[in-house]
Amino acid sequence: MNNQHLDQLLKKAITAGILPDGTHIEAPENRPWPVVLLTALGAWLAAIPLLAVVGLMLGSTIIHSVAGPYIVGLIVLAAAILPLRKQNTPLFIEQLAIPALITGSALMAYGLFGHLPGHFACAILALLAGGLTWAIPNPWLRVLLGATSAAFTGTAIALYIKNSHGAWLALHALLLLWLLASAAQRSVLSAKALLAAACESFLTGWLLVILAGLAFNSGMTFLAGASLGNNAFAVIMNEAAPQLSTTSKLFALSSSLLALAAGILPGRSWPALRPYSGAAIILAALAWFMPALGAVLLALSISLLAGRWRSASAAGLAATWIIGAFYYQLNWSLGNKALLFMLAGSLLGAIAWRALAPKISTTATPEQALSPRRKTGIILSAASVLLVANVGIWQKENLITHGQPLYIALAPADPRSLMQGDFMQLNFQIPFDTPSSSGINHQSRPFIVMKRDSQNIGSAQRIHHGEPLAANELKIELSPKNSRWVLVTDAWFFKEGEARRWAQARYGEFRVMPDGKALLVGLKGEELKGL
Template sequence: MSHPLLEKAIAAGLVPGDAHVETPESRPWPVVLLTALGAWLAAIPLLIVIGLMLGDTIIHSVAGPYFVGVLVLAAAILLLRGQDIPLFVEQLAIPALMVGPALIAYGLFTHLPSALACTLLALLAGGLTWAIPRPWLRVLLGAASAALTGCSILIWIKNGHSDTHSELWLALHTLFLLWLLACAVQYKILNNGAKALIAAAFESFFTGWLLVILAGLAFSSGMTFLAGASLSNSVFAEIMHEAAPQSATSHSLFALSSTLLALAAALLMGRSWPALRSYAFAAVILAALAWLMPALGAVLLALSISLMAGRWRTASSAGLACAWMIGAFYYQLDWTLANKALLFMLAGSLLGAIAWRALAPPAAASTRTMISPQQKWGIALTAACVLLAANIGIWQKENLIARGQPLYISLAPADPRSLMQGDFMQLNFQIPFDTPAVGDISNPSRPFLVMKRDKQNIGSAQRIDHGEPLAADEFKIELSPKNGRWVLVTDAWFFKEGEASRWAQARYGEFRVMPDGKALLVGLRGDGLKGL
């Protein structure tokens, strides 16, 4: 098969004259998926039977895990290195490739210190990279090696303090320095055709290595903007909250390192693409952001190196990590929301102006854009619909406030502050029984809470309405779905930043309720229904 790139390589003497490009085997993904499923279903019982045949005596002996693990691993390598092996056999080797190192890891962690065990396993993953000629497996092995190396570094630098973020930052940046060293070796030593096979394995392995670094740096930055709303109840969100820095500028050394890495990224980009030098002010803005976000500088440098090398997938991953980190700065508690908004508005405006200048066509080539009458009518109609919908909602709320009956419901303790949409109190109204779980929220019918009102209009919950007749002093109030449960109208009260002490005195929620059960929270009251 003739290939232009191959012909140029032969002419330059990089590859032998009889080299040829093999036609890749066509494997539709449904076939691969079904074959892999069948192989895994066959491999798992087979491995269980082998484990039962070996018995506890061998597995729990000193040399047993290593002996069995090496045998299983060797079998997997032989299968994967075979020429033109069937797809089923290839997929059958993957479970064995996982079980072998798992047995070796069991033995290492049993007989050696954890840091040394992690180091040896990382070296094993690196050695397997050269033995297994599958690029996607090499990427996974590189990721495993990076994770194990990072764990080893974390264990070594653990000094008994509780500053988890500092230790994680040091471990991740140590991994990043090793990746930079690997890039230098690849550029200086492996950048020729004679070592193409080594370079291919090197490239796949350190691609997985970099992906782990990017994920770790994003993880160490904390939860990004708006992701906390959908992940607020997950274990993942709690872990990220614990690992996240409580102050973006708590470590000046980290901030300085991040800034220097961001400037290095700008210098490399300017050296590779001289046209970018006229937009050097953008580098200053990014360096300033890197000072505030200690993990951003390394990701910007990884992004620039990936772009210069044409590694578009890793560049996309680095760009995604940058966006995550910038969004995570929203949750830093040592800045007020107003100052953070001002920072992002200023940085975004300056970067947008630079981008507009770079993308703007020359004056001679610009043409006046004409808007047709249909487009004008469409814009006007859209604006009218938006205004109509907004004003209908406002009218409904105003009508409820004006005509609804007053009702006060006592508050139960809850988290007093969050940072999603400015400061607000998370409310928890006292209901002496559990409300039903939300099933299908799309169902238009909502449950009602039956309540009583005393002479001061203080309401007390009685039961969930199931259609029973109401007593003379009872009324219904509609519940609303929120975070997988039914709540009383809302679970939040928004207020101006800096007024937390004022609203912390709240003891009652003030509602307006219509006869059909529609209700609206209009305020909070203190002890004795005193206005706040």
């Protein structure tokens, strides 16, 4: 859009009374991000000793008095707001005002939490953040203030409820407030552009807190736990996951109704989506099992309808997180979870196929039809995949049938994990260093020599260097795993609910070929008894 077109739109808006007289288009600021970053760093470094000096000048008596935190906090906030409201404020002064804004708010919070109950203090701080939104014109600061206001409002609601379900109720109360504010912005504030713009930034920050809270409240998502390991964040996320989520019918019903509304709303505004309206029922069914999903889908739908693409992207990411978190619901088996998603995916695919099939059949041209060469390529590709898979299966079956049996004692190890289903982490007794610590070349896989007794129980002897083996010896190829060499594998997968059965394992049962290829085929208990 060129400048002439923008000027025409501006004149029309002023004539219609939407914008006040004197409104003009400001030239975009040309601030390279390295300059902004370095200036901000300098301002923050200068602000720390400056605020410390101010604190020492005021003294502890004023800060710890009843009115002291409020008076000093308001003075610091006013000193921070004034440069932020001025036009063409130097970048250093602007960045210097940010820590002052945080300090003033912290002083107010210090006084409020010291003199009032927690939920009252949070409510007042939420209103303070809302008031600062109208006082500060910077859009990115308004987003942060909206997020701050939402966080304090949700905390106030949760503290007031004092219930184990407080987080879920507080987040959905925030969603209700966001919906009401969005409706007011569209119907009441639409004629007041400046006020509507401030409300837009504020509500964006508010929504981001809702989405983050719902995702956090759902627990760790699929595969993220493996990436993050056992760090504090992963532990907190898993502990935060409400296992009550699939047991409360009220939460399930609310989530389903919100998901149903999310599926229906786009069809009313975009007729092209009406053939896909059946997807709303499937989403509602999924939301029944995920109490945070319905609210996120509704936020996604409304953001799309309003053209808030960034908010919609955040909502889509939160929905993906929540769906992935269902993987860790312990009161469902992996088989049932897989069946649920397979059924949902099949139904969604069928709906899409039914909606698209008439268009494809009426618009397809002979050139778009599959040629014999393409059909042959598809068939050959499918045959190649089946061939590779079956060759691998045949190799394993051949090893199991013709390999020599060998039993190796297990050493204590972490018994279970949820990643990839239930499995035992195995650690076989090897009384010497593996090649990763003895300097053997990692370019070729090393072998370990096992000595068998009359019961085919093996004991590790040494690393094989190509020397002939005794009659009662076998070599086994080691496998790389987590920057170390392991004996074939370090895990035994089993069906969910059978942990007690496999906890009795004392030996790993292998089949070994003369060339060192080996496969773990089972676990044995005391005296090689079957489990």
